Amino acid sequence: MTTLTPVRTARLALTAIAFAALATAAGAQGTAKLKVGLMLPYSGTYTALGVAIENGFKLYVDEQGGKLAGREIEYFKVDDESDPAKATDNVNKLIKRDNVDVIVGTVHSGVAMAMAKAAKESGTVLIVPNAGADAVTGPMCAPNIFRSSFSNWQPAYAMGEVAAKQQGKKKIMTITWKYAAGEESVNGFKEGFEKAGGKVDKQLTLPFPNVEFQALLTEIAAAKPDAVYAFFAGGGAVKFVKDYQAAGLNKTIPLYGPGFLTDGTLDAQGESAQGMLTTLHYADGLNTARDNAFRVGYAKAFKLQPDVYAVQGYDAAQMLGVGLNATKGDISKKAEFTSAIEKAKIDSPRGTFTMSKSHNPVQDIYLRKVEGKENKLVSIALKGLADPARGCRM
Amino acid sequence: MDFGTFLVQCLNSVQYGLLLFLVASGLTLIFGIMGVINLAHGSFYMIGAYMAFALAPLFGDQFLLMLVAGVVLAAIFGYLLEWAFFSYLYQRDHLQQVLMTYGLILVFEELRSILVGNDVHGVKVPAWLDGSFALGSVMSYPWYRLFASAACIVLAVGLYWVVNRTRLGMMIRAGASNRDMVRGLGIDVKRLYRIVFAAGVALAALAGMIAAPMSSVYPNMGASVLIICFVLVVIGGIGSITGALLASLLVGFVDTFGKVFFADLSGIGIYLLMAIVLIWKPEGLMGRRS
Numbered sequence: 001m002t003t004l005t006p007v008r009t010a011r012l013a014l015t016a017i018a019f020a021a022l023a024t025a026a027g028a029q030g031t032a033k034l035k036v037g038l039m040l041p042y043s044g045t046y047t048a049l050g051v052a053i054e055n056g057f058k059l060y061v062d063e064q065g066g067k068l069a070g071r072e073i074e075y076f077k078v079d080d081e082s083d084p085a086k087a088t089d090n091v092n093k094l095i096k097r098d099n100v101d102v103i104v105g106t107v108h109s110g111v112a113m114a115m116a117k118a119a120k121e122s123g124t125v126l127i128v129p130n131a132g133a134d135a136v137t138g139p140m141c142a143p144n145i146f147r148s149s150f151s152n153w154q155p156a157y158a159m160g161e162v163a164a165k166q167q168g169k170k171k172i173m174t175i176t177w178k179y180a181a182g183e184e185s186v187n188g189f190k191e192g193f194e195k196a197g198g199k200v201d202k203q204l205t206l207p208f209p210n211v212e213f214q215a216l217l218t219e220i221a222a223a224k225p226d227a228v229y230a231f232f233a234g235g236g237a238v239k240f241v242k243d244y245q246a247a248g249l250n251k252t253i254p255l256y257g258p259g260f261l262t263d264g265t266l267d268a269q270g271e272s273a274q275g276m277l278t279t280l281h282y283a284d285g286l287n288t289a290r291d292n293a294f295r296v297g298y299a300k301a302f303k304l305q306p307d308v309y310a311v312q313g314y315d316a317a318q319m320l321g322v323g324l325n326a327t328k329g330d331i332s333k334k335a336e337f338t339s340a341i342e343k344a345k346i347d348s349p350r351g352t353f354t355m356s357k358s359h360n361p362v363q364d365i366y367l368r369k370v371e372g373k374e375n376k377l378v379s380i381a382l383k384g385l386a387d388p389a390r391g392c393r394m
Numbered sequence: 395m396d397f398g399t400f401l402v403q404c405l406n407s408v409q410y411g412l413l414l415f416l417v418a419s420g421l422t423l424i425f426g427i428m429g430v431i432n433l434a435h436g437s438f439y440m441i442g443a444y445m446a447f448a449l450a451p452l453f454g455d456q457f458l459l460m461l462v463a464g465v466v467l468a469a470i471f472g473y474l475l476e477w478a479f480f481s482y483l484y485q486r487d488h489l490q491q492v493l494m495t496y497g498l499i500l501v502f503e504e505l506r507s508i509l510v511g512n513d514v515h516g517v518k519v520p521a522w523l524d525g526s527f528a529l530g531s532v533m534s535y536p537w538y539r540l541f542a543s544a545a546c547i548v549l550a551v552g553l554y555w556v557v558n559r560t561r562l563g564m565m566i567r568a569g570a571s572n573r574d575m576v577r578g579l580g581i582d583v584k585r586l587y588r589i590v591f592a593a594g595v596a597l598a599a600l601a602g603m604i605a606a607p608m609s610s611v612y613p614n615m616g617a618s619v620l621i622i623c624f625v626l627v628v629i630g631g632i633g634s635i636t637g638a639l640l641a642s643l644l645v646g647f648v649d650t651f652g653k654v655f656f657a658d659l660s661g662i663g664i665y666l667l668m669a670i671v672l673i674w675k676p677e678g679l680m681g682r683r684s
Contacts (some may be wrong), residue, residue: 045613047512178658206653207661209618211609214406214539215650221533222399235514235612242516242610248526248534268610375433 006179009348012331033074034324034331037094039105042079045234046107048264049309051317053129055302056313059319063297068317069324076100080111087114095122099330102127104316108311109133116140123322125331129316130309134184137360139391143338146359147318148346150281150343151387152184153191155258158365158381159229159279160192163256166367167277168224171201175216175240176231177208185231185258191231201225210296211239217247228253233260238268238394245272259283259368259375263308266373279381282308283366284374294349306349315348322346334373358389398530403650405529411538411646412546416601417619418638419553420594425624426633427570428587430483431491434498436620442602443611444506447515450606457520461545464603465596472534472595476588484587503613512613513607517606542604549600550639557635566590570633570641571682625664629671640679641671646658 025243038057040050056076061073076098078090087110094100095118102125106112112131119126119141128136128145132152136145163169172193176182182205190200202223204216220228221261228249232240237260244255250272254259259280274282294314298306319341327333342359353363367381421435445464453460479498481492483491519538525536557563565586568576602615609615626645630637644662652663659666671679 029575043507045512057463148549178661205657210661212410215653216408218399218402218406218533221402222396235610237609238514238516240611243608245513246519246526246536246538246608268514270516 015309030073031348034068034071034102034329035074035098035100036320037076037078037098037100037103037105039078039080039090039094039103039111041082041107042077044082046082049107049130052307053104053107053313053316054111054303056306056310056315057129057317059294059298059301059310060314061319062301064321068321069327069329073177073331080106080108082106082111083150084108084110084114087111088118088215091115095124098330100124100260100373102320104129104313104320106131109136112136113140116142116145117343119145123295123334123337125337127316127318129312132184133180134387137356137358138389139393141358141389141392141394143394144334146341146355148319148361149312150363151360152181152258152364153188153387154385155279155281155365156185156188156229156231157192158160158343158367158385159256159258159277160194160198161196162279162367162381163189163229163242163279164193164196164198165225165256167227169198171199171225172227172229173202173204173220173223173380174200174229174231175206175213175220175224177210177236178205181233182208182231186229189229198364209236210362211236212238213243214247217243217249220253221247221249225253229260230255230257232257232321234265238263238265241265241269241276249378259308262368262370262375266370266375274372277378278368278370278375280308280368280375280394281361281363282311282363283368286350286366287376287377288351290347290351291349302365311349315346315350318346318348319344345389356386358378358387358392358394360387362386362388398489402529402533402535403654404647405535405539405543407647407650408643409543409546409646411643412651413601413605414619414622414626414645415448415550415606415639416546417598418623418630418642419550420597420601420636421623422627422630422633422635422638423566423590423597424594425627427566427590428480428484429573430480431488431495432480433492433495433620434502435594435598436504436616436618437499438468438598438616439602439605439616439619440506440523441471441502442599443517443606443615444510444651445599445604446517447510447605447611449453450517455520455522457523461603463599465600468599469592469596471579471599472592473588475595476591480590480591481584499616502616506613514610514612516610519607525539538607542579542608545604549597552596553635554639562586562589576585580638622664625668627678629668629678631675633682634678637678637680 011023040053042050078093079092094103104127106128109131112128116136125144128147130149132150134151134153137147174186176186246249257278259278262278297307322344323337323341327336342355351364353361356362362384365381365382365385367378368375369378417439424432449460523538523541526536529535565581624643630641648663648667
C-alpha cells in the first residue's frame with residue numbers, strides 16, 4: 001500500500017473535482033426539461049375531451065420513454081374552463097409566468113382563437129389538438145401555429161360530396177346553431193354539395209345553445225327535402241337526433257352530419273341514431289395495425305377506450321416529437337423545427353397525414369355509419385383532403 | 395306555410411308555452427308572493443330532470459307514479475331548503491337574496507357534477523307514450539309531447555283552482571297583495587311561506603321531469619330556463635298565476651314562430667315582446683299597481 005504524499009493527494013483531489021465537474025455538466029444538460037403547457041378544459045362540459053387529449057399526448061411521450069428527442073418533459077397545466085373571456089389571461093400564465101416552450105390546447109374554438117393570437121405575438125409554439133375554427137389555420141395562421149385535428153370545413157365538405165355523388169340527393173336543408181363553428185360547417189357542406197350538383201334549399205338556425213327544435217322540425221317536415229345536414233355537438237347533438245326520430249322524420253328524410261353529431265353521444269342517442277351517416281377524420285373499426293396498437297396501448301394505460309380526441313392529443317405529441325428530433329431537442333431553432341413538421345408524414349392512428357402550407361392536417365375523411373354504439377367505418381369519403389385555408393398569408 | 399303546418403306550429407307553441415308556465419308558476423309564487431329573487435329556481439328544474447334520469451329506471455313504465463314520487467321528494471326538499479336557507483332571506487334586501495341564491499346555483503351545479511358528472515343523458519319515453527301519430531300530411535307528432543301538454547293543462551287548471559277557489563289560495567293571493575295585512579289577520583305566515591315555497595320547488599321539478607324525455611338531461615339546463623322564467627314573470631305581472639299563464643303562451647308563440655320566420659332575430663324575440671308589453675303595461679299583463 002502506497003502512502004499518500006501531498007503531491008499525490010493534490011492530484012487525486014484535482015481529478016476528483018474534474019470528474020465531479022464533468023458529471024454536473026452532463027447532469028445539467030440532462031435536467032433541462034422541455035416545458036409543455038397543457039391548456040385544456042378540466043372542468044365543465046368538455047372535461048372528458050380535455051382529459052382524452054392529455055391522455056393521448058402523454059401516451060405518446062411515455063411510449064418514447066418519457067422523453068422527446070432526449071429531453072424530459074415537464075408539464076404545466078391550466079384549466080381553460082372553455083371560457084373565451086378568460087382565455088388571454090390563461091394563456092399568458094403559461095407564456096409569461098411558466099415560460100413554457102410549447103403550448104398544447106384546446107377544445108373550444110373561441111378559446112383557441114385567443115391562444116392563437118397570443119402565440120402569434122409571443123412566438124411560442126402552439127399545437128391545437130381539437131378546436132376546428134377555420135380561422136386558426138386561415139387568417140390567423142403563423143409559422144409557429146399547428147393543428148393536429150381538423151378544420152370545420154373538412155368533414156363538412158366531404159359530407160357534401162358524399163350526399164350529392166354517392167347518395168344522389170338533390171335538395172337538402174341545413175340546420176345548426178347560429179355561431180361560428182356551426183356556420184363554418186354548413187358553409188363547408190354547402191360548398192361540397194353544390195359543387196357536386198346539389199342545391200341547399202334552406203338554412204335553418206337557432207341561437208346557441210337553444211335546444212327547443214320542435215318548430216324547426218315542423219318546417220323540415222313541411223318542406224320535405226331529400227335530406228338534412230345538421231351540425232350540433234354534445235347535449236344539443238343528443239337532443240336533436242332524438243327529436244328528429246321522435247318527429248318521425250328519420251324514416252323518410254335521412255340525417256347527415258359531421259362526426260360530432262354522433263361521436264361520444266351514442267350512449268345517450270341510442271336507437272335514434274342508428275344507421276346515420278357522418279364524416280370525420282377518424283372512425284371505429286379502422287382495423288389497421290397502427291390503430292389497433294394505439295387502441296390497445298391506450299386501453300392498457302388509462303383503462304378507457306380511446307376516441308378521436310385521444311388520437312388528436314397523441315398526434316400533437318408526435319408532431320412536437322418530429323420538430324424536436326430535427327433540432328436535437330432545441331425548440332429555439334424555429335425555422336428548422338417548423339420545416340421538419342411541414343415535411344413530416346405523421347404516422348397517426350387515423351392513418352398517415354401530412355401538413356398543409358397553413359399547418360392543418362391533409363388527411364383522409366372517413367364516411368361512417370352508426371351501428372350499435374360505434375361509428376363504423378364505411379369507406380373513405382375523400383382521400384387526402386386539405387383545408388383551403390382561405391385568408392392565410394404565410 | 396300551409397294550414398297544416400301552421401296548425402302543428404300552433405301545437406308546438408302551446409306545448410312549449412305550457413311547459414314554461416309550469417316552471418314560471420313556481421317562480422311567480424316564490425318571487426311574486428314572498429318577494430325573494432330566487433335565481434336558484436332554474437336549478438330546481440334541473441334537479442327535476444336529473445331526478446327523472448335517476449328514477450326512470452326504477453319505475454319503468456310507471457311514469458305517472460314516478461312523477462308523483464318525484465314531486466313528493468321535491469316538495470320535501472323544498473320545505474327543508476326553505477327552513478334552512480330561504481326563511482332567513484325574506485327580510486334581507488335584494489342584493490343579499492341574489493348573492494345567496496346565486497351561491498346555491500353554484501352549489502347545486504357542483505353537486506350535480508360530483509354525483510352524476512357532466513355528461514348528457516337521455517331519459518326514455520315510457521313505452522305507452524312512445525311513438526307518434528300522423529298529423530295531416532305534414533308530420534307525425536310525438537305522443538309524448540301531447541301528453542306533456544295535457545299534463546301541463548291539468549296542472550294549470552289545478553293551480554288556478556287552488557289559487558282562486560280555496561282558502562289556501564285566498565291566503566296566498568292576500569299575501570301577494572299585502573303581507574302585513576295577512577299577518578295581522580292571525581295567519582301563520584311562516585308556515586304559509588314554507589308551503590308555498592315547497593310547492594314552487596315541486597312545480598319546477600315536475601316541469602323538469604316532464605321535460606327530461608323531450609329535452610334530455612344536461613349540465614346548466616337550469617340557467618337558460620331561469621332567464622326565460624324571469625321574463626315570463628315580468629310580462630305576466632309579478633305574483634299573478636293567470637298572468638304567468640298568458641305570458642307563457644305568448645312567449646311560446648313568439649319563440650316558435652320567430653324561430654321559423656325570423657331565424658336571425660329569434661334570440662331576441664322574447665325580449666322584444668317583453669319591451670313592448672312593459673311599454674304598454676309597465677306592471678305586466680295582469681300585474682297590480684303598487
